[in-house]
Amino acid sequence: MSGSPSAPDEVVRYELRDGHTAVITLDRPEARNAVNGAVAAAMEALIDRTERDPEIRAVVLASSHPEVFSAGADLKEIAAGRRAGLRTERGGFAGLVFARRDKPWIAAVDGKALAGGCELVLACDMVVASTAASFGLPEVLRGLVAAAGGLYRLPRVLPPNVALELIATALPIDATRAHHFGFVNRLTAPGQALDEALLLARQIGANAPIAVRESLRVARAALDRIEPELRQRSAEAIATVAASDDYQEGPRAFIEKRAPRWTGR
Template structure:
């Protein structure tokens, strides 16, 4: 039997969504996107489930889009389908979703974490949007979202350099809600989820909606521009060169076209 790319478990009022492709560093393909869409719909539809935790199996949280899926023509399903990247980044949600990050959350993996309502990270975790180093843009909402959750100047420095930040810096920037010791991120995320789940569900949902009001007002008009920009950049010669240079382990030769 083929293993599912995403596991759905429950612990009382908490749903645990586990990206389960450790051999691919939990990279996102079309099957994972479809599974995420189904899992989010199941979570939203169940009145007994109050909070969800998104985590990754294996050594990292998520390494972004699966390059094999990219080469296999799954771009439309993964990036531009319902719910945006991985079925999550543009999804309409009413219940809290917590990212439990360990290892690395890079490129699309960081975008998944940013799309959640809260991030819990263990010591030693790394975050980054290295797309500019590959001739691409963080088109799963990363470029737009990061500047809405931390100071714009700091966000642009991270986006435009493509450098990684660690748990300590993410904490100082106000990016993460709680820190956990190495190996303890799931327990810390579940503890936070339980604290939230004890509260009145209507009040939690309403409070979450109000806390995201600015994002809801600002992001939806940007999604069409975001998609158009991403398609344009992906079709550029520099994007092709970035991928080739990465695979050949050499510095890219940018042409600006």
């Protein structure tokens, strides 16, 4: 399989580094790497590509934007009634968050990872972040629900009371504090997250690939054993919110650049 980079006009770029590391880069900088249908389709295709390639031993998920990892779902797509296009049947949101993967994924975060962007990070196995990074689930600001696993994955990587505060207030957590709590594996200076993530990928790749794969499969099962139930509860929450007037008001206020007027109905 070729290791050549993707075409420069693609919304998600692929590159082979160090012989055994795939770097997948979100590349919609003009939209703060917000996820649209093209991103979701490209991500699913690249997951399949890396899973099929026996030479790939680790995957690094990165961003082309200097200040934003990903702003999450493209609210313009949601307001236009195209929410369904932001997910794939197998992978869920962005083609990634519920995708079955054997290869270890490392998020390299050097900016803001908010809403669905944070959920992309949470879908990875490990996180390398610079001190310029921050993480948050601000969906409630827009009358929405973090629908891509964030509501149950965030309390796994942070103390529950801290996670509940972030979910309820919509306030972010900076990378230094996230590292203190164990959410971030390795903390770097600004601009160095990708290099450190590549180092971590090389350290993984130096080990026996089948042993790593099978070990991670067991370890992930310990974390995911009740995920189907949690995913169902998340879907029920989404349905309740989607039936409310506030669900329409949040994206409308964002597009109109005004404060939302919540009614609680």
